[in-house]
Amino acid sequence: MALAQAKIDLTEARLSRLEMPAGSSWAAEARQGAAARLRASGLPTRRDEYWKFTDPATLTAAEPPQAAIFEARDEAPLYDGIDRLKLVFVDGVFDAAASDDLTLEGVEIDLLADALAKDIHWAKDLYGVLETRGQDPVARPLAALNTAYATNGIVLRATGKVSKPINLIYLHNDVASDAILHHLVKIEEGAEVTVLESGPAAARFNKCMEIEVADGGTFHHVRAQGRDHERRAVTHMFSRISSGSTFKSFTLTANGVLTRNENIIEIVGDDAVAHVAGAALGDGARGAFHHDDTVFITHDAERCESRQVFKKVLRNRAEGVFQGKILVRQGAQKTDGYQISQALLLDEDSSFQAKPELEIYADDVICSHGSTTGAIDEDGLFYLRSRGVPEDKATDLLVLAFLAEAIEEIEDERLREDILLRLQQWLERRRG
């Protein structure tokens, strides 16, 4: 199908500002392949069905929109009390001095730029591979762009139970930064790793993570986006998980002019578990807020379980979007798929749009999905206030209660407590 000229122009304008990093021949091939995929589909516009609810214009523009530096002031770093390996990227540039040593038992960590420069590296079998698979049946051009032009990232191979979480810390110091990072995570048989992400990354951030989980492997992911107001971010996680493996990803989001988080999971081995959850807080009064969670889970094996739990609390013209699909392929019997997306609208100006989809080609499956949009429970609010709890605090209690189901998806108790505490702090700060 021929692309519209406008789309070609948009794509070429963006590409003209990008420079493909040098690397080994296989890396160059992977990047050129990705550029070809990108040119074949063109960058997305609002007219594309998959971007119907989210306008990608600022994500695709040749000139990155600027974003003021967010001052967290006295806020302690996230996961502060948790022993973790810290890897710091400032506006997308790796900061070795601020980062911990990359050696840790049970895991090999390299920088993507170094891995792609080597003639032989395991990254060859993963870089752009899952992203390519994820382009079907829906094109994800911004992920192809990422593979073609990512400047750096980490490549991580877990060979055992990694003793502490790996924390990717993103810092933002340049109002005009336009960062493209690509991470690879390979979890060998029975290995286990937790990856944490935190911090505002750049004025505009395009991040991709490809995750391969072998039989019996476990991947935990906890991410916090925010509280930077002017952020524009598009992120993709492409995962392929095998027999008996576990994949759990949770994202807490606060603020952000535009955030689109895509999570594409392919379950290819029996008895595997994949959970994706998100809790988002948006207040349009502090600049715009638009948050989009787009999930695509493919069941291609027996007796697997997938869960999607997404909750959004929106006020002052904040916009929330959820597009979630469960595809159960023929033969994926005994699939247990669950999907819930809910929005709590704290006023009448905010909006939530949801597109839940089920596509099932196996006969012995249990799949359920639900989506609700609701206002605060006035009876509950009055009950709390009648006991002396001020209205804003009572609202926060109900907000926390609403988000609880998503937060409970974080398996590790310390991480769960940490995220909950941060959420409480954010709510308190808002109250001033």
Place this chain on the structure above:
Amino acid sequence: MLSIKNLHVKLEEEDKQILKGVDLTVESGKVHAIMGPNGSGKSTLSYVLSGRDGYEVTEGEAVLEGQDILDMDPEERAAAGLFLAFQYPVEIPGVGNMTFLRTAVNAQRKARGEEEMSAADFLKLIREKAKALKIDADMLKRPVNVGFSGGEKKRNEILQMAMLEPKMCILDETDSGLDVDAMKLVAEGVNALRDAGRGFLVITHYQRLLDHIKPDVVHIMADGRIVKTGGPELALEVEENGYGDILAEVA
């Protein structure tokens, strides 16, 4: 303690007058009971006093210890010492009973310029009060009123009252749904709080509760007004003969 004068209330959304001139004064240290037919406006009175949305005061006033409360937010009224034990306590999924109570106790203290209660003191106090009401630790941990039986909800209301130590307590049919033993527990809970500095307004349909919580004054409410006021014998009269005679007498 609480003085209500000529209170007229209509629904905000529709043109329906519910309270049509309520006059009532509860003195410090006294227990007043309100009885009256279904739909006469008893719960409406309790909601209007505690500040629930949806009602419009068209005339009259309600003064708690010298403060006109009708313009105050519900939380301000609570901090000023008003408490309503709900006829239908609200379930709040996801908010732990204990968290809720601790937040409430400390919010009221803060509003009054008092120091917050420490976690340890709070725990000690709530354990003691809960024990007296036979509320077990599990009920304290569960979300507010979620999955509580009717009687458990009512006991939970009294627990809140015991923790918050309000000056003016309004109990709206706290006896309904209680078995005989629970009724005693609740009555004991109320009686334990009776003192010279506190007033009670007990809404009930049955004499039985009043056997345990002896009222000083009994009012009969009908069609949005207090139509008769008397001593404890008035409740016995209602128990025996219903409202027919009284309503005929005042008509």
